[in-house]
Amino acid sequence: MPLPFLTADRAFDEAADDVALPYDDRDTWRRPYRPGPWRVAAAALLLLFASYVLFAAVIIAFAGETPGAVGCAVGGALVVFAAVRIVRIGTWVSARGVRQVGFLRTRTVPWARVVAVRTTQQPVRWLGLPRTVQGQALLLVVQGGETLAAPLLTDRSADFLSRREAFDRAADSVEAWAEEFRTVA
Template sequence: MPLPFLTADRTFDADDANDTNTDGVALPFDDHDQWRRPYRPGPWRVGASAVLLLLASFVLLAAVITAVAGAFSGAVVCAVFALTLIALALRLLRAGVWVSRHGLRRVALLSTSTVPWGRISAVRTAQQPVRWLGLPRTVQGQALLLVRQGKSEPLPLLTDHNGDFLGRVEAFDRATDTLEAWASEYRTP
């Protein structure tokens, strides 16, 4: 079963800048109306999701054993907990920055926010303290910042120390280049 949210269709590189689609836009996707994540999820994110799914399988096994033993209320509780773990693992895999012709969407574990291109002032990379794997500990690193019109505080979209890019500097550079290309193409000055 294909899981389209796990893969990026293509990565943006120098060769893609010379290619154009039917709209004349030099961006790495053919259908610009569909929401896309222009990078692959990193090994830390995929590993954490795999651990959650493994835990969910053990909880489902416990639900079956509990149901066979005759304690149906305990089996229902175990099954609901397992389904919650599965939903959490899938949401963790879906988290990230998504783009389309309509705007930029930031999907977090428990929330999603969409900013239309017309409300974006800039998308830029900056050196600053960033959170290591989303934990409270900060280290010096790079962050891709979203500057919204009318807001003084930039919103960090990606960092080189998050679950997608820790130890993958080239992937972070490709992702930031791709997101900056989308912003330069669709945002209104």
Template sequence: MPLPFLTADRASDQAADDLPLPYVDRDRWRRPYRPGPWRVGTAALLLLFASYVLFAAVVIALAGTPSDAGTVFGVASAVIAVALRLLRMGVWVSARGLRRVGFLLTRTVRWQHIVSVRTVQQPVRWLGLPRTVQGQALVLVRQGGGPAPETVLTSHNADFLARPQAFDRAADTVEAWAAEFGRS
């Protein structure tokens, strides 16, 4: 079963070279990078755990009561939903704007409301934990501003930890999308 949210879209070899963004369908939401090994590994461990819980649900259904089996099946379904949501988290772009998908909340900012998107050196959270380390962050500044720019990506999150080239490519791609669609 193909899972399109696991891979970043790759431009076909036949795409026009004169286009700054080599995607034909720019209205489709796409992640400009591949999920990192920390995110994929965590999701894989959760899915492995869910398989054991599903097996337990079958055993309980055969030997126990249907309500107990239903409860365990519900727990397995919740674990699977959490794993899939972890894989879906990240930054997505389209011609409509920039979308940040979090675990519980998704926010979309239209390109017209973004003043700038740039990479800066600053203290960033390591794997989303309270500990901060010096790293790079892709920040966006909205029209009307606010007290501080919003952090979109960091070089030490679950997608880019120990992968600085991947962070640079993703940041450059998001900046290219902002340059292309922010001016229209």
């Protein structure tokens, strides 16, 4: 079963360096980078935990305790849902705009409202924790001159920690999408 949210399109790996947007179908939402090892490891640990919880639900069901089995099964399903949401967190782009997917919220900004996309040095959250460190962030400036509260990408996030080239490539890709579709929209 293909899981398209786990990897960026292979077209990015196979595309030449001079092609900024190697996709044929630009109306499909896609993440222009691969999920980082920290994000994938967290999701894998959650799925491992979910397998134990679901196995416990089966054992409890065979023991004849239906309410306990249902509770364990619901808990296991919630853990699987959380693991999938963790992997989906990130910045997604399409011809319609840029989408920032969080654990509980998704924010979409159409390209017509985007004034600029720029990389800047600023304090950023380390792995999404409250601690901040100096790093790079990709900021989205919308009409009216306001910057979105949360940066689109940071080089200290779970996707780019210790992966400087991946951050640069992802930032360049989002900037290329913005440059092409900001003028069209």
